[in-house]
Every structure is written in structure tokens, then in C-alpha cells.
Amino acid sequence: MNTVRVTPRTECPIESEHAASPDTHHRDGQMVAGAPTGPLQDSNSAKHATERQPVQGRDPATDFVVEVRDLSLWYGNVRALTNVSIGFPRNKVTALIGPSGCGKSTLLRTINRMNELIPGVRTEGQALLNGVDVYGRNVDPVEVRRRVGMVFQKPNPFPRSIRDNILYGAKINGYRGNYDELVERSLKQAALWNEVKENLKKSGIALSGGQQQRLCIARAVAISPEVLLMDEPASALDPISTVKIEDLMRDLVREYTIIIVTHNMQQAARVSDYTAFMLSDEETKGQLVEFGRTEELFTNPRDRRTEDYITGRFG
Amino acid sequence: MATYANLQDQYPQRGTLGRNKARDARERLIEGVLMAAAAVSILTTLGILFSLATEAVSFFRDVSLAQYFGDTRWSPGGTRDRYGIWPLISATMMTSFIALCIAVPLGLLAAVYLSEFASHKARSVIKPALEVLAGVPTVVFGFFALIFVTPLLRDVIPGVSIFNALSAGLVMGIAILPLVSSLSEDAMSSVPRSLREGAYGLGATRFEVATKVVLPAALSGIVASVILALSRAVGETMIVALAAGQLPKLTIDPREQMQTMTSYIVQVSQGEASAGSVQYKTIFAVGTTLFVLTFLMNLFSFWFVRRFREVYD
Amino acid sequence: MAARTDSFSSAGEFRANLPLRKWKGYIFSALGILSIVIALGTLLTLLFDVVQDGLPWLDWQFITSFDSRFAQRAGLRAALAGTLWMMALTILFALPLGVLSAVYLEEYAGDNWFTRFIQVNISNLAGVPSIVYGLLGLQIFVRLFNLNRSILAGALTMVLLVLPIIIVAAREAIRAVPSSMRDASLALGATRSQTVRHHVLPYAFPGILTGNILAASRAIGETAPVLVIGALAYVATTPTGPLSRFTVLPIQIFNWTSKPQKDFHGLAAAGIVLLLVVLLSMNSVAIYLRQRLYKRF
Numbered sequence: 004m005n006t007v008r009v010t011p012r013t014e015c016p017i018e019s020e021h022a023a024s025p026d027t028h029h030r031d032g033q034m035v036a037g038a039p040t041g042p043l044q045d046s047n048s049a050k051h052a053t054e055r056q057p058v059q060g061r062d063p064a065t066d067f068v069v070e071v072r073d074l075s076l077w078y079g080n081v082r083a084l085t086n087v088s089i090g091f092p093r094n095k096v097t098a099l100i101g102p103s104g105c106g107k108s109t110l111l112r113t114i115n116r117m118n119e120l121i122p123g124v125r126t127e128g129q130a131l132l133n134g135v136d137v138y139g140r141n142v143d144p145v146e147v148r149r150r151v152g153m154v155f156q157k158p159n160p161f162p163r164s165i166r167d168n169i170l171y172g173a174k175i176n177g178y179r180g181n182y183d184e185l186v187e188r189s190l191k192q193a194a195l196w197n198e199v200k201e202n203l204k205k206s207g208i209a210l211s212g213g214q215q216q217r218l219c220i221a222r223a224v225a226i227s228p229e230v231l232l233m234d235e236p237a238s239a240l241d242p243i244s245t246v247k248i249e250d251l252m253r254d255l256v257r258e259y260t261i262i263i264v265t266h267n268m269q270q271a272a273r274v275s276d277y278t279a280f281m282l283s284d285e286e287t288k289g290q291l292v293e294f295g296r297t298e299e300l301f302t303n304p305r306d307r308r309t310e311d312y313i314t315g316r317f318g
Numbered sequence: 319m320a321t322y323a324n325l326q327d328q329y330p331q332r333g334t335l336g337r338n339k340a341r342d343a344r345e346r347l348i349e350g351v352l353m354a355a356a357a358v359s360i361l362t363t364l365g366i367l368f369s370l371a372t373e374a375v376s377f378f379r380d381v382s383l384a385q386y387f388g389d390t391r392w393s394p395g396g397t398r399d400r401y402g403i404w405p406l407i408s409a410t411m412m413t414s415f416i417a418l419c420i421a422v423p424l425g426l427l428a429a430v431y432l433s434e435f436a437s438h439k440a441r442s443v444i445k446p447a448l449e450v451l452a453g454v455p456t457v458v459f460g461f462f463a464l465i466f467v468t469p470l471l472r473d474v475i476p477g478v479s480i481f482n483a484l485s486a487g488l489v490m491g492i493a494i495l496p497l498v499s500s501l502s503e504d505a506m507s508s509v510p511r512s513l514r515e516g517a518y519g520l521g522a523t524r525f526e527v528a529t530k531v532v533l534p535a536a537l538s539g540i541v542a543s544v545i546l547a548l549s550r551a552v553g554e555t556m557i558v559a560l561a562a563g564q565l566p567k568l569t570i571d572p573r574e575q576m577q578t579m580t581s582y583i584v585q586v587s588q589g590e591a592s593a594g595s596v597q598y599k600t601i602f603a604v605g606t607t608l609f610v611l612t613f614l615m616n617l618f619s620f621w622f623v624r625r626f627r628e629v630y631d
Numbered sequence: 632m633a634a635r636t637d638s639f640s641s642a643g644e645f646r647a648n649l650p651l652r653k654w655k656g657y658i659f660s661a662l663g664i665l666s667i668v669i670a671l672g673t674l675l676t677l678l679f680d681v682v683q684d685g686l687p688w689l690d691w692q693f694i695t696s697f698d699s700r701f702a703q704r705a706g707l708r709a710a711l712a713g714t715l716w717m718m719a720l721t722i723l724f725a726l727p728l729g730v731l732s733a734v735y736l737e738e739y740a741g742d743n744w745f746t747r748f749i750q751v752n753i754s755n756l757a758g759v760p761s762i763v764y765g766l767l768g769l770q771i772f773v774r775l776f777n778l779n780r781s782i783l784a785g786a787l788t789m790v791l792l793v794l795p796i797i798i799v800a801a802r803e804a805i806r807a808v809p810s811s812m813r814d815a816s817l818a819l820g821a822t823r824s825q826t827v828r829h830h831v832l833p834y835a836f837p838g839i840l841t842g843n844i845l846a847a848s849r850a851i852g853e854t855a856p857v858l859v860i861g862a863l864a865y866v867a868t869t870p871t872g873p874l875s876r877f878t879v880l881p882i883q884i885f886n887w888t889s890k891p892q893k894d895f896h897g898l899a900a901a902g903i904v905l906l907l908v909v910l911l912s913m914n915s916v917a918i919y920l921r922q923r924l925y926k927r928f
Contacts, residue, residue, distance in 0.1 A: 011422070043871060066582055075901065098466055113817060117814065117817065117818060120813075120814075120817065122741065128890070132335070135334060135335050137335060139335070141336050142336065142337075143336065143337040143338060143823075144335070145338075145822050146335045146337070146338070146818055146820075148819070149332075149819075149820030150335075150820075151818075153814075153818040155811060155814060155818075159809070159811035159814065159815045161813075161816075162834070171816075171819060171821075171829070172819035172820065175821050175825055176329055176330075176819075176820055177329060177330045178328050178329055179329070179330075180325075180875060185325075185328075188325070197483060219815070222815075223818075224820070226327040226819060226820065227326050227328075228331060243752045279904075341822065344824070345822055345823060345824055346721065347826045349824075351731065352731050352735035353735055353738055353740075355728050355731035355735060356730055356732040356735040356736060356740070356749050357749075358732065358791075358794065359749060359753050359794065359795070359798070360748070360749065360752055361731065361751050362767075363752055363756060365767050365771050365791075366759065366763060366764075366766075366767045367768070368770075368771075369766055369767045369770030369771055370766060370767075372678070372770070391868055415782040423827055424666035424670060426869075427662045427663045427665075428666040430659070430660075430663055431660060431662075431663020431664060431666070431667065432663070433659040435656075435659075435663060436663075444667055446918055447671050447674070447777065448667075448671070449914070450674065450911065450914065451670060451671065451673075451674045453848060453906070453910060453911075453914050454677070454852075454910075455851075455852030455854065455906065456852075456854065456855075457852070457881040457884050457885050458677070458681070458903050458906070458907065460885070461681070461884065461896075461899055462677045462680065462681070464888060465680070465684070465888070465896050465899075465900075466676070466677070466680045468897040474887070475770065480669075483848075490668075490867075492670060492673045495670050496670070499670075522647070523653055523656050524654070524656045525650065525653075525655045525656035528656075529659075546644070546758065549758055550760075552760070553757075553759075553761070553762065553763070554760075555760070555761065555762045555854070555855035556854045556855060556881075556885065559810070559855075560885065560889065580762050583766070583859060584762075584855065584858055584859075587765070587858050587859045587861065593774060601766065602766060602770075605766045608760060608763065609759065612759065612760055612763075613758075613759070615758075616754075617755075619753075620754065621793050
């Protein structure tokens, strides 16, 4: 596995030596369990998010691939995110859950600056990709997107052959290696190789929905992204395809860091290592309520609103 | 999988997230080219205004506006020049009026039928057929008016000249009918289903839904389509040039020959008037009048739609 | 149904009177059909008339000969060549200009006064009478650019005339490209122009092609602007280049129709048959393409 692993990127300041070391898990666990203490435990919903300490403590020793700091976002005059701070640990699946309209998809799309395609969007705060703020001065969103893979809610393969779907990102990103090899490895990583290897010239849109989505995953990993964003990747799929995508995520996470938005709590519980619960209420639009190890968040939520949501008592 | 080379190494060195100057320049250049292409439409408008205005201004230095709009005779280039635009305008209005008398009722009835009564299958045959009608070049309609319709009219109605406004107007009516029917039908089909279903639910018949629900709701679009048809009729050239004649005459008898603004321009163009001559300038003066008239109508129709459009969500 | 109506009537409160109300509908519907029959009947009569008048004149000699003072020897070789030149030159300029404008308006332009101004301007241009374009061409291309009364001057005028058609059709086709395609491309790190070139334009291609065919058929059939530019009535050579003087099919038809002799009307009808065959086949291709386009989405 180590041969395939993405190598540490020397230009990233936060990058640390222990990226792949076995004690990372341990550190992550400690950090999350230990960090959100004090003010959070007796916080109640009446309190303003801005008055509160950030939910996520920032342990500099922790290895975050993506770290969002105090991020707010407006669509025109409508606020969609309010002072969100969160770190996404390397080689883990982090799930963003919450009722619809809570800003979880918006948060996901801030990481590769896809929100900017919507006119009138304004963003404040930072989103660090391996330590570099993607909203920094002089940062090119195209450069950001070349390092972030994204899988969308509805499968959206290009109306071209399977092979061309995989190779498109590679070609525009200046891939120098062997094309056949890239197609094969990407499709194998997306667990699609065996189903399509005989027929790589077949159009991507001729595949079934679940296959299309795995093709989109293959296409995303082919550009060797530093993080993989998934926006409700299974919501348009049947249960069997959903299971396949979920299994696939557990495989992929050995090499990639995955952030997934899901409205399906069972799915979050099954696939994620960490879970963030977001919420929009009248006072605070798109706030991060609670973040922690998935097990803990689901069995022992600290915030009353998290508990209400995961137990289905949410209004 | 372990046999694969490191994928990261196959891509160019990934430095900072900073901007790529060459790529940025290329993207900006492309955007500039696209914007320039879009600006051609503005240049076209400026070109129209410029070419009409220069010659028209020069024309009105020789001929006063008072004569242009006050005189009732149009005989440029003759021994005694007269530059009263009214014969040309009245001929234009006459042929356009006859055309609208055909196009509006028939076009609207056709539109209501297509939108409210016709089966899907009938629609799928009739609509392309009407498009074919709309695609027939006007010179063909001109031929038809002069060679087929006029002899027919002369057999039926006494006193019809070889060139006459009636034949040109009637054929022009058929020519612009598809414009009325397709624009009106668009307006009617955009009336939401829920409105129709509400009326049907109260026990209304198709006729009642069509006349009391759909027509009022689509009224702004229908009015706009009529105005656009009028503007098209005013600017229509080849049918009138062939069938209505070339004699500027102030008359309200549609059986007589008359000359519209457009057919005057055609007449002068055929004669190769030398640039700078008064004759050459007249076609720009007439063209300006024509442009202003149609422009005002188009503007009014846009305004009307925006002002009176029912907004459904 | 009838019994029910009666019971309502007899109740005195409701006078549904359904039979009469339904009859109104039938009459209305019949009037609609009648209108369509009149319109399409006229079209059929027209077609029948020109075929009847023109068919005897339609032979090989008619296509290969130049115009002549003698109807028996006249043909439309010059007009046919002129029309082909005209169409080719028009599309050569109008296609790129129109598609680039549409791409700018759909993919790049923000919602600002400049964009809105261009949009209003384009819809206004679509309503300008074609003969006014002729005056523009006469003043700008023939005189100011010194192109004289050449095919190029005529084609450039026609470019401006058909540009709104191409832009509107291309914009619709581009708008129909699902935004998920753009998202997929941009998320892989494609730039905006790469996304347009690699995905949006190929996807919108059938729609753009349809608009172009419609524009080309308009360019072939338009008479008034070319007449004002000064296409010749009598040309005895085929064009040798874009700066040659020229005539086109509709002008030739116009001239023959204007002549008093009946034989020339026959020639005009034969010319119309030829023109309509070209136009109808182009339009059918456009309609066919549009149907296929609908199926894809």
C-alpha cells in the first residue's frame, strides 16, 4: 500500500513526518476527544455561535489535510455559513450531516471554490489545503480544483467513452505517464474495472447509475487529488449501488482523505471515522454544532441539538 | 495495485496554489475575443444609425421637414420635385392593414386551436407545416400575388388594377400568419397548467377555458405578437414591390396601385442612383422613417410584454 | 351526462346548459382548423402553381445557361453560383461571430448593464426590416469600405442580418447543456475556456447547427438587402472571387417576375421551384436535427 500512497508534499508547511505513521489514529482520537471541552458542554441553543469558543480545537500537531478557519459565506445578502471552523484529518472519512439547508454542501464546495460559480457569492475566513489558504491572495481556483477531487450528487460522466472520461482530467492536468495504466488503476480503485474492462470505448452515459457514479469516482482519483469531496454521492442510487459506493469509500480512504456530505445518518455511521453535525436556525445560519469521532457523536452526543437530530426528534 | 508507479510523480510538480501567468493571460485573451464578438451587434446598430443619419441629415438640408411631413405628393426626380412622404406612408399602412386583417384573426384562431384543442399528433404535423410557410422567401409570395392572386381578384372584383394593394396585402397576410400563430401559441402554452385545471375542475368546457382563462392570461404575449406582425408588415418589401406597384398615390382604394416606403427604396435601388444625388438621399430619408416606425413598434411590444406580463411561478 | 344536466336545470339553481357550451367549443375548434386550412391551403396552392408554371422550363439548359433577353435561352447559372458564394461567405463570417457572441453572453457575461444592453440590442436588431440592412450595407460596405457592389459586400450585409438568428439559437443550445457537465469539468481543474471548448460546445453542437441552417436558408431567400446593395439584374459570368459583381436566385426571380412577358414568368416559377427545393431540404435537415436533439435530453 505504501507504494501507492500519495507522497508528502514538501511545499506544504503543515505537512508532518508522521503522515502515514500508525500513531496518527491515536493522535486524532485524543485530539477530538479532548478538545471540545469546557464551554461547549454547557452551551445551549440560545447562545450565539459567535460568542462560543470554536467547536473544533486546533492542535497544531494534528495532521489535517483541509482545515477551515472561521469561515462565513453569503449568497447575495443571505448568509449560508457562519464562522465555521473544522479540521479534516488525513486518511479518514469525515461525514457532514444535518438537515437540508444547514450549509453542509456549501461548506463542502468552499473547499474547492466551486461556490464561486454562483453569482453573488461572498466568502470570508480561511480554508487551508495542506496549510495553504485556498482563499489567499493570488490563489488560482483552477489550481485548487486540480488538487481536489469532487464527486457530485447526481452522476455526471461526460457523454464520451469510459476511457476518455478517465483521461480528460489527466490530459488537462499535464499527466505524463502511461494512459492505459492510468485508466486501469483508476477503474480498479473505483471497483469498476472488472465490469467495464472489455468495453472501455463504451459511452460513460450508457452505464447504470451506480456504475456511472463509480466512473465519476475513478475520474476524480485519476488526477491524484489531495482530498476527495463527495456531495451525497449515493442519494440518487439504488440500495445495492449504495452499498458498493460505501465499500469503495472504505477502500479509498487508505489512500485518500474523504469528506462526504450525506443526509443519511445510517450512511454516515457506516462509512465515516469522524462526523460533523451542522444546523441552521433563525439566529445562526450554517453553523457547526458538533464534531467528533463518529462512534462518540452517535452514541454520546454532547450537544442537545445533535442528540435531537440523530434520534429523529428534530423539528 | 502496489505495482503502479506513484501517481503524483506523473503530474507536473505541484507548487503553490498561485496563479499561472501564461494561462491567465490566455483566458483573458479568450474572454476579450468573445466580448469583441458580442460587441459586433452593437456596432451593427451604430452602423445602421450612422448610415441612415448621415444621408438623411443631408437630405433634410435640401428638403424641409415641413415639406416632408406636410406635402401630400411624392414625385422626386421629376421636373417639379415634391417630397411629401404621406403617399408612401398611406400605402404602407394600407397594405399592412389588409395583411393584419388576414393574419390576426386567422393566426389567433390557429393558435388557440393548436394550444387548447389540437391533439398531440395534429400539432406535430401542423406546426412544422406552418414553419415551412414561414420559411418561404417573400419574393416567392410576391410572384404568387402578382401571377396567381391578382388575376383571380380581377375576375371576381371589378376595377382591380394589375398592380394593387389588395392582392399584396392579402398574400402578405398569409405570409405573416405563422408569426402571429407561433408567438401567440407560445404565449398561450406558457399559461400554467394549474390555471387551466382549476377552471376544468369547476366544470368549465374547453371553449370557456380557452376564452376566459387562457386568452386573458396570455393577452400581453398576444398583443406583442400582433405588434411584431405589424412591424414585419410595415418592413416587408418584395411582395409589395412586385404586386402593389410603383406609383406613389394617396388613395384609400385598395384596388388601385400604390407605392409603399419599401418599394420606393427598391425602385430607386434598381435605377442605380448615383451617390450624392437627391434621389440617392431620399432612400435614406425614407429608410429612416421606416426604421423609426418599426423601432417604435418593436420597443412598444417589448415594453408591453414586460409591463403586462402575468408572472407565474 | 345529459340526464345530469337536466337535473341541474330543473333544480333551477344551476343552468349548466352543457350541450350549447360544448357546441361553442366545436365551432371555435372548427374555426381554428379552418384558419389552418386556409394558411396551408394557400401554401399548397402556391406550390402547385409554381410547379405547374415552372416545370416545363426546368431542364438542364435552364441550370447551365446565363440569363438572356430570350426566354428560351435564359438560365440561372450566374444566380446559382452567386447564391452559393453568398451562402458560403455569409456562414464563414456569421457562424464564428454568432457562436462566440452566444458563448460570451451565456458563459462569461455577468449580469450587468453591458450584457443587458447587448441582449436588448440583439432583440431589436431581429426586428429591423431587412431592407434597412441593405441601406447599411450600401453605405458602410459598398461605399465606406470601398468593396463596391461585390459578393463580399452582399455577404457582410447578410452576416449582420442573420447574426441575431444564430446568436439566439446558439444561446438556447448552450443553455440546454446541463450545468452538471460544467461542474464536472471545472472540478477536474479545467479552466473556463477549456470547459467551453471541450464540453459545452460539443454538447450544444446540434442546436448550433440547426440555428445555422435556418440562418443560411434566410440568407438564401432574402432579396431586399441584396437588391439595395446593387446585385445586378443581368450577369453573364459566374463570379471569379469575393469581389466580383453578382446576382443571386431571388434577384433573378424578381427580375423575371417583373417582366411583362409570360414566358419569363415561367422562368421565374422554375427558379422558385429550384429555390424552394434547396430551402425545404435545408429546413428538413434542421427539423430532423432538432428532433434528434430533443431525444438526447
